[in-house]
Amino acid sequence: MFLKSYQYLLVRQRLILSLPIVFFLAGIAQPVIAESDLSINQGQVVVAEQSQQVLEQALPKAMKSVLVKMSGSTDVLQEPEIAEQLVKASNYVSNYRYLTDNDQTQLIVTFNQAALARLLQETGQTQWVGKRPTTLFWIQVEGPKGDDVVSSTDTSMLHEELVKLSGARGLPILLPLMDLQDPVSDDLSISENKLDLVEQLKQRYGVSSVVVARIHQHASSDNDDISWESQWTLSVKGQNLTWDVQAHSEQNLIASALNRITYVAVGDALLSGEQSQQALTLAVTQVSDLVDYAQVMDYLKSLSMVKAVNVQDMQGSTLFVALTIQGDEHQLESALSTDHRLVQDFSAQSINQGSSSLLHYVWENSVIEPVKVASDSSRYSESVVSSNSSDEVTQGHAVTQGLGQGSFTFSSKVMS
Structure with a gap:
């Protein structure tokens, strides 16, 4: 339903499929989401083969990538209690699949986002909650033949590293089209010029967060060692933060800058939590008895992003529940899709009820059996999905509930 609201558009016959880059036509943003774009609770690892041994080795790597996106920082991986759980990554798996393309096989793992959120909370780690605003990056590279700006159609190493590393942190980004409607940047070493550029970019692309960077290479006269020097300015909600970054590679340069940017974004989300x-x-349909009612309510309350749960009505076997969530509708759909206890009913159209949305789900907890990822390959349920192309997609499901350590227990006073 959320995805159906997106309109996919050819922009002058140029669709660039990369991690979250947005194209514009006549000043109106039309988001194009790449097929390789993963949700916050999905991790991706390139594997040599589809064996049990390789799977068990790859799961901790995939879990690391999800924890970084959920927290916004690689520091979370240094926590000893987190490291202990990485070896038990299978306990947090909802499902996985293999995607083979151009002789390369990728393992895509969907983790139980609610369970990982509890892990972060229990270990005292920061969670990046709420909406993640899109940030426009204007990166101006100074060279002997003039300045170049990293655009949405760029093929440079800076472009590649920015797209890859921002995706690894779960940071939505935009890059400028560099068409006739884009502003012409003057000398960005002058503060007034930089701030003027920021305001023009905000107006043109409809964003509240803009990063402007000046980058140039510097060769040491002693050993001809080439390094990168840069100055970055992040403008968000009327406040500007400027800092310098020096690095010996494009990857380290972008990584250092993104560390600061995501740190600020996470802090801003925490400060504006209520907003x-x-x-x-x-x-929720198929709620046929008191046991179903209790399980639905306890399950919703177990989700870290759900802040309040209130029963509105009960009509036959359909339970109407009012939720207050930390985040948006898409993030809730992603959290509910991890363990298949509540399955979205796409046949029922989502409508608006005043200021809140009505989402339709089916309670299917009774027909889902918890299965852990184990060393016995016979416990896997695999299916092959064929497409018109030569790509082969193999999907293996390891459905778990909660932490995969047993079923919920419920209070008998559920109606109080």
Whole structure:
């Protein structure tokens, strides 16, 4: 439903499929999401083969990538209690699949986002909650033949590293089209010129967060060692933060800058937590008895992003529940899709109820059996999905509930 709201558009016959880059036509943003774009709770690892041994080796790597996106920082991986759970990554898996393309096989793992959120909370780690605003990057590279700006159609190493590393941190980004409607940047060493450029970019691309960077290479006269020097300015909500970065490679340069940017973004999300909350209503069918009712309520309350749960009505076997969530509708859908206890009913159209949305789900907890990822390959359920191309997609499901360590227990006073 959320994805159906997106309109996919050819922009002058140029669709560049990369991590979250947005194209514009006549000043109106039309988001194009790459097929390789993964959700916050999905990790991707290139594997040599589809064996049990390789799977068990790859799961901790995939889990690391998800924890970094959920926290916004690689520092989370230094926590000893997190490291202990990485060897038990299979306990947090909801499902996985293999994607083979151009003789390269990738393992895509979907983790139980609610369970990982509890892990971060229990270990005292920061969670990047709420909406993640898109940040426009204007990176101006100074050279002997003039300045170049890294655009959405760029093929440079800076472009590649920015797209890759921002995706690894779960940071949505935009790059300028560099068409006739884009502003012409003057000398960015002058503060007034830089701030003027920021305001023009905000107006043109409709964003509230802009990064402007000046980058140039510097060769040491002693040993001809080439390094990168840069100055970065992040403008968000009327505040500007400027800092310098020096590095010996494009990768280290971009990584250092993104560390600062995501740190600020996570802090801003925490400070404006109440503003990122959203109210919506779930219509849950197949709630046939008190046990189903108790399980639905306890399950919703177990989700870290759910801040309040209130029953609105009960009509036959359909339970109407009002939720207050930390984040947006898409993030809730992603969290609910991890363990298949509540399955979205796409046949029922989502409608608006005043200021909140009505989402339709089916309670299917009774027909889902928890299965852990284990060393016995016979426990895997695999299917092959064929497409018109030569790509082969093999999907293996390892459905778990919670932490995969047993079923929930429920209080008998659920109606109080």
